[in-house]
Amino acid sequence: MLRSKGLSDDLSAGYAHDMPIKGEYHDSFAAVQDLARRELSRDAMANLFNRLEWLEALHSHCLADQRPAIFRASNDDPDNPAFAWLFLMQNTLPWRLKGLTNWYSFTGGPIFGEHYDEVTRMSLLRSIARMARRKAHKISLTQIPDDRGEATSLRRAFQQEGWLASSAPCDMNHYLHINGRSFDAYWQSRPGQMRSTVKRKAKSHAISVRIDHDVTPDNWADYEAIYAKSWKPEEGSPAFIRHLAESEAAHGALRLGFAFMDGAPVAAQLWTVDHGIALIHKLAYVKEAEKASPGTVLSAAMFQHVIDIDKVVTIDFGTGDDRYKADWMEQQRPRYAQDFYWPHSPLSWPDLIARAGKRTISDLAAKRRKD
Known part of the structure; x- marks a missing residue:
């Protein structure tokens, strides 16, 4: 049986325009149909990859063996509503989540209702980061845009809630403004x-x-x-x-x-x-x-x-930094991969130790090249 669980968020660290933030977690698309059909509809979302129709079809056709992990945060203010979604899925290893994307996805990461100010975005994302502590010790995402600060805000929000974060470019998107x-x-x-x-x-x-x-x-x-x-x-x-x-x-x-x-x-x-x-x-x-x-x-x-x-207005050549795309396109923008680790879980420690070791080796190699 599909189950869904709504989590009551800790409100002490997240406010948007003096409104408390409500957090929800669900592990099925069935549980979010009513809200997502409205908030993530074709009319509401210019970005195809932010729409419920895309996400649900991608999961059912390509990722059906991995259970969804769907986070939503909102301020529940009828006069000035604000919300954010983060669609993840269970990894093959326990207590690990990853973005609900694959090679067909041009973008991933958080989905906002509008172009909110920084205070609102951070409040919504910090709510999601707090909820995620109860669901995973490691979260991995790819193809996150930063055109409007999505990758930057996501990294900062998780760090402010105690997660350790790594962020690096993973791809280059070529596009054309007409x-x-x-x-x-x-x-x-x-x-x-x-x-x-x-x-x-x-x-x-x-x-x-x-x-x-x-x-x-x-x-x-x-x-x-x-x-x-x-x-x-x-x-x-x-x-x-x-x-x-x-x-x-x-x-x-x-x-x-x-x-x-x-x-x-x-x-x-x-x-x-x-x-x-x-x-x-x-x-x-x-x-x-x-x-x-x-x-x-x-x-x-x-x-x-x-x-x-x-x-x-725009033509988007998707993922892949292929040389020939520069003949057709005039602009490019990076996409980011981010990993978040919950350091208070012993399950995170092997990954953190491994990353620290790689950094040490990289630093030593760089020093040797300088010498």
Whole structure:
């Protein structure tokens, strides 16, 4: 039987605008449906990866063997409500939690209702940090953004509640702010070699492009066939990717692009467009067609579509600091991995000793290089 437990938080250290903070803990998605459907809906959350629909589907398709550990803090002020969520899951080892993310997730970490001031954010996160002491001796998260201080606030909140914390960049996110440009204006600023490649290859190899907004048996068969013949490893969860495509198509947010040579599909890309943000989820091309650059030709068409037709504000290239992304994008931002250790639990001590040893060895190596 699924069980959920709401924890009454210690209010002595967390206030937002003089309002006491209430903390909740649940170990199933069923227990948070009513609140999360409202607070983490598509309308409420511009970030796809902060939505209940994404988190629940990711868990059920990819992480079902790991029990959720869901924390929520709120001020329960009807006139000025504030809340934060932290979606974690049980690790394979007892008393360890990790972020409810995987390779499909662009971001992880805390989810706030709005862009709260620092006092409010810290009060909410400190409440979660206090609750977490009763549930884990180690918590690990990855892909935490810091665009609005998420990673910084999370680290500080846990430290202020007695946790030991480590934080370091784990990935680089490449993205593009359109700044009101047309595709032509954007394209003129791209590397000349890439622009020349698109022009030559599209003409010499008679590459045609199609961009679908829905999923059909035929186009999904083409997508899977391209992926199977590409350089990519086997898809981690084909069922989840199809669910994502169908779910986003139902909201008009899917952009499923294909490139064809001699009528045969040779490249595919899966994007989503919502709240003015285009997300590039999947890219693949048939390896034997690589010299014709069908993926590059298709990318140019996808960029043109979302810039000129969808009028997006931002295009996000997701995870992975691949060199080629700099040809398409103009900005980058780090994502962070953070580990939190509860030092009063003996279960934390082996990890802390191991980390201290690594630091000592690293310091000695650095000193030797200087000498």
